[in-house]
Amino acid sequence: MFEDHLDTECACVVGGAGLAGMGFLFNALKTGVLPQLCRDGLIVVDASDRPGVGSLGQYRITANSVGDVFIDCLRDPRLASIFEPLEYSPAYWRIRRQADSAPPLAEVGELMAEAHRLVLEHIVKHFGVRIWHSTAITAVTWQPGEVHLLVETAGFERRIRCRALVLNLGGRQTPQHLCAGLAAHGLSLPAAADVLGSDVLLRMNAVQIRERLVPVLAAGRRISVIGGSHSAFSVLENLADALEFAGLQELTLIHRNPVRLFYECAEQAHAQGYDFDAQRDVCPVSGRINRSGGLRYRAQQIGREVLHNGRVGKTGVTVRRAQLQGGAPADLELAAQALGESGAVIQCTGYQPVLPQLYHADDTSIQLRQANGGLDANAQGCPQDQDGRRLDGIYLFGIGAGLAPDPQLGSEQAFEGRIYGVWQFHHTASSAVLEAVLARVQRLARKPEPARPSLVQTLDERMHLLLPGLSGKV
Ligand SMILES: Cc1cc2nc3c(=O)[nH]c(=O)nc-3n(C[C@H](O)[C@H](O)[C@H](O)COP(=O)(O)OP(=O)(O)OC[C@H]3O[C@@H](n4cnc5c(N)ncnc54)[C@H](O)[C@@H]3O)c2cc1C
Structure with missing residues (x-):
């Protein structure tokens, strides 16, 4: 007889497998650090019955970048064999044909969903990653060194204890x-x-x-x-x-x-008769005009x-x-x-992050500090509570959270918001998070015990027979 409340322990949870969560997983795969991340267990938890789809493809508008920016997220030697099936995918060729123009988001969403499915299948098969689909994270308790999640699948509650939680559950407007x-x-x-x-x-x-x-x-x-x-x-x-x-x-x-309008360079802006502030609107690194906010x-x-x-x-x-x-x-x-x-x-005044209930270990509720356009997080996406305490071990960078512009990559001085977008999820934003997650997971690793299947592990392997959302299959 199984109980409703079961405990699982793992090193890392990726909460939310939308565009941001998947960008993190892609980056772990591309940089070759996924095996280290998976050594003590990696669980992907997503409320949807189709993790990896996210919301981008649902908007009936064109993208704010050219097709090649999305293709670039799939272009890596380590991903080549995983993406072989895309050669036969109409969704892939539609975006390839729009490499230099902005495609409809519905088409971008279709391609990214196909690519995400291939990656999820691959990491389940080759790295033992577990995917808990149709499973909502309802509460998170933070304490130094450990993060506890309460998750719910079809009315059944379960707890996960982990060292690092990558938490990107989408955005909301209030x-x-x-x-x-x-x-x-x-x-x-x-x-x-x-x-x-x-x-x-x-x-x-x-x-x-x-x-x-x-x-x-x-x-x-x-x-x-x-x-x-x-x-x-x-x-x-x-x-x-x-x-x-x-x-x-x-x-x-x-x-x-x-x-504010974006231009590749000052000459282009002048040619179009666009007035800009040479100090505040120009990115010092790239020379682009309103690079982040245009x-x-x-x-x-x-x-x-x-x-x-x-x-x-x-x-x-x-x-x-x-x-x-x-x-x-x-x-x-x-x-x-x-x-x-x-x-x-x-x-149309921006987004706040979708968040579960957040608590300290003494059950006091946590409110995350906001910044203009997102959360007041550090460069690795760790937010602060209402008292300014840094919540190491929780990492957010998706819509509604974002990250401050990276000074090395550049941005215009006038931009006061947070940066988020698919390319950033796959590259700069997730790189910073990945480095921090890996360091933390390794630092807090327990000494290995003699190998013996634990009760929790055995239960976990059999859970899918009872709860479809908890199976290790995509
Ligand atoms: C209108 C619009 C247009 C945009 N256009 C572009 C563009 O052209 N180019 C670009 O790069 N970016 C664009 N973005 C920004 C960004 O890339 C997208 O918003 C992207 O979908 C954000 O990804 P995400 O993972 O943060 O959120 P989502 O894609 O919304 O994914 C959230 C995931 O979390 C899961 N989830 C939700 N609640 C729970 C829970 N309680 N427990 C577990 N899982 C949960 C969902 O099932 C989902 O899989 C656009 C954004 C908007 C709003």
Whole structure:
């Protein structure tokens, strides 16, 4: 008879096998350190029944990088044999054909999901990694030297004790965050407005957008988009495309800082008539303009149209713009009026990380310190609690968390946010985390005991017979 509460011990848990968690595993494989990481057990825990898929492919927009950036994540001699099947994959060839242009995220998501599946199968077969799919991490207790996880599969709870937890569970947008941002400028949301996150809106097709927002237009109310990022400009385009023929004539864009555009170099920016600050907007390492915070590709085209012609792309939908910091004196008033007239407000003000309940060993709850655009973590992704205590052993770098720009790689001075993206997950961000995880796992390793299958191990091997999510198969 098995009990519901079972304990497992391992060296490392990768919590969340989306784009960030998979970037970490790819990097461990490419750098040849996976065997060391797996020696005392590596478990991948993901809430989805298809770990490795993540959310990127669900957004109905184009990528903010060219196809080759994603191919580059798969391009490594150590991965070549694993990815042989991709030679026959239409998803792979679709992205290859768009090596120099920005592909739709649906196509990127398809390729990355195929590549992730191949890697997961490989590491299960060759390194004994266990994949607990359909398993949600519900609580984490941190103490120096050990991290305890409470996980749930189909109603069954189980504990994992590990030395290192790589925790990237995706991002979320909370209306409280939006309200706090507006309140800083003396603005508030109208009580009756439908507040919709860009994360939800960008996953909707045109029919779904019309179902949700045509009643707002029919009531003669305005739609306001809040934010100045890629998501905000993608939202403007998707709204204009879906709603122009349902009567949408004008959208309002309320953003805090100037809208920044990315250029490869100063000459390119000058040629396009784009004004930039030579001190604050230029990356000292690469010479690129607004390298971290500038709009790229499709979002840049939309941004340029909005800045120059006040229109969304080639549609007839116009945009009223209000810049809250350093904008025209009337902008704040314009924003207040537009919000007052809005029946729907689309929140594009960034993400917070999805987190389980976090506790100290004495059961006091942990709140992680936030930074502009993510978490106040060190270069290895270890966050701080509300008292400034560093939580060594927990590593976050995915959406909503991010990492500060690496001074060696460069960024523009004006960029105050956190960096995250697929290429970073596979390279710079996960390299720093990998090094820290490996050092910690080795430092805290227990002295080997005489080999004998433990009860926990035996239970673990048989668990899949009872709980499908706990099998060591992908
Ligand atoms: C609209 C939009 C467009 C973007 N475009 C680009 C782009 O063009 N290029 C680029 O490089 N980046 C882009 N990004 C940024 C980033 O690459 C993606 O957001 C990426 O999906 C983030 O990966 P992640 O692993 O952090 O989160 P996700 O991909 O969301 O993965 C989270 C994983 O955690 C799992 N999970 C959730 N809760 C639990 C739990 N409790 N327990 C266990 N598992 C759990 C989920 O099942 C999932 O597998 C974009 C982001 C957004 C929002």
